[in-house]
Amino acid sequence: MSASHEPTSHTFEANAREALANARLQKALGAASGRFVSHRASAVAERPDFEELRRCGHAIKQEALDRLPQLLEQFEEHVVARGGRVHWARDAEEANQHVIRIAKNENVKRIVKSKSMATEEIHLNHALEAAGFEVVETDLGEFIIQLDKDIPSHIIAPAVHLTKEQVSEIFERELRETNAPGAGIPGLNAIARRTLRKSFLSAEMGISGANFAAADSGSIVIVENEGNAGLCSTLPRIHVAVVGIEKLVPRFDDLAVMLKLLGRSATGQRLTSYTNFITGIAGDGEEGPEQFHVILLDNGRSKIYDDDHLWGSLRCIRCGACLNACPVYKRAGGHAYGWVYQGPIGAVITPQYLGLERAPALPYASSLCGACFEVCPVKIEIPHMLLELRSQVVEASTEASGAAPKRPFFESLSFGAFAFLGRRPKLWDFATRLGRWLLRARSSDGQIPALSLPLLNRWTARRDLRAPARETFREEWARRRGRADAEADA
Amino acid sequence: MPRKVSLFVTCLADQVMTQAAWAAVELLEKLGCQVEVPMGQTCCGQPAFNSGYRNEAREVARHWLETFKHAQYIVSPSGSCTSMVKVFYKDLFEPGSPEAREIARLAARTYELTQFIVWELGRTDVGARYRGKVAYHASCHLLRELGERHAPRGLLERVQGAELVSIKDSETVCCGFGGTFSVKMADLSAAMLDEKLAALEASGADCVVACDAGCLLHIGGGLTRRGSRVRAFHIAELLTGRVPAPDAHV
Incomplete structure (x- = not known):
């Protein structure tokens, strides 16, 4: 498959419909989400203090946000003191230019990368390839995605939408591995390992993201299960880490909490197989990179920081638990969300990064069931933020500037009428009586099987609509219990 | 008083x-x-x-x-x-x-x-009887916005003659109603409903109860559309004997 970098968030509903019709995708999503959910549940059940850990995680990330400007400077001081360099990037363009400049200055030709959502966000690969560098993704999922010219569909499991049969096809086609079909998962792993080993050994630059950055030590932390991030950050001469400014935690010691939360929430592991702590460059007599660069990426984060209702979304540690818990993500899949961040957290942050006008459907891509909040290790109030975003969508649609798309006429008309009638009980009763009468005329055996009215037709397409009562409960109450209550109430 | x-x-x-x-x-x-x-x-x-x-x-x-x-x-x-x-x-x-x-x-x-x-009233036994298998659907807002896990179950457990069956993996999963979500994102909503209905039918329950009319209209409408023998009721209907026993229902 080939996917473009152009966001398609504005067509979420159509994207989701396409996903629902794709049986292979539904099977892959159902299996993966079931696995993630049950693994997380058992890992959480092991810790009777998990709620306490969540509260601590929330407090740590909130403190980091409260003190962010100061912590960023402290982090920079410590990175520099340990022989590293810090580059500040306002947006994607600046971040990409920093990396390209470093690579050019150091005569880099080959680059290996470990998984990083921040670099997905800025389309770093695209920029590096356009500048003439060879870039190889070394996380297995990302490697598959890169070969297939696809885009990730899950924050921590980028190729979760693919089955192993599809991966075999990709390896056969792109790597000319004629043994790939039928190789099974171990065989496919062996092919990837063999291919990637060459890249690790020949690359001059390794690029990673970071899961956390500790302000008081200048360390970055990368968690992983494959060992590729460790190789990317140690084998090549130069290590570049692209780090969103929200990755900061105040103290190295805070990682004791954050790492417990991350592994359990993400994959259901107590800890991931590897946890890389990287502090500065290799010292005398030590092996490791000669250069360590940290790109501190804003790219819209400080705009989110300024929104009183939504800035808590910067606490996100990208564990993906909300995706796995979400009944909408499980059906729609990650690509439906149309940009690099998917699922409930994607529905919250994508409209903030891209602008509401480019993702007005995402805040509505939720039944507001709250399963996302329930599993969030840092207690981000995702459903409440989606509601806030919905109100911003409606507000922006009425602005004269016309920057945001207008809401459907029928919708704004309906809610206008709703507000008008909702505070005029007599008119409300009259209008609803009329509505009930119309609906009852279409019913048989107490159910309405099909309606051609706007929106209600979408209800009856898949379920019956129970016919409304001839007489409302209140009317019946007044009739049976006399007018006493009505008068007492008046 | x-x-x-x-x-x-x-x-x-x-x-x-x-x-x-x-x-x-x-x-x-x-x-x-x-x-x-x-x-x-x-x-x-x-x-x-x-x-x-x-x-x-x-x-x-x-x-x-x-x-x-x-x-x-x-x-x-x-x-x-x-x-x-x-x-x-x-x-x-x-x-x-x-x-x-x-x-x-x-x-x-x-x-x-x-x-x-x-x-508030401190009651769980309200003197209700029902001969049949009941599934409880935990509606999301009661469960998560109001944080209520116990009250409805406490009442159901004391319904004489009723067997409370669980809806595997699905008791606390959204049915897909979501208010206007059910018509705005109708296909996703219906896909979520399908899974809920399948779980309900597999549970062996003859009726499902919940504490929200919205979810019940959605689940109930799905059940009648597929001609299911499972019926949907508000929990108060069960607690006041308004739900006919399964064998009385044709």
């Missing part, structure tokens, strides 16, 4: 699921409450609020506050509408405004029906 309860009927129970409202009245009166029904009530405003229409929701919320201002207890047969009042109303008004103070005052005396019976 009997507790005076103002029934917050909710628009769906008032217009469509009137039996649920009557069942709530019967239960409350049986437990010694004096029930009154403020006749001027319309809707809590949630459909507008959930769709992003806060100005519209605010006007309806003001009307609700006026309608229930004299209430001693406000009880509703809906977890979702209760959460609108108790959790979300405050987001519609400036902190410290007269409305915000009024919300704080009234929200504190507003209860979802099963919460009121179990936590």
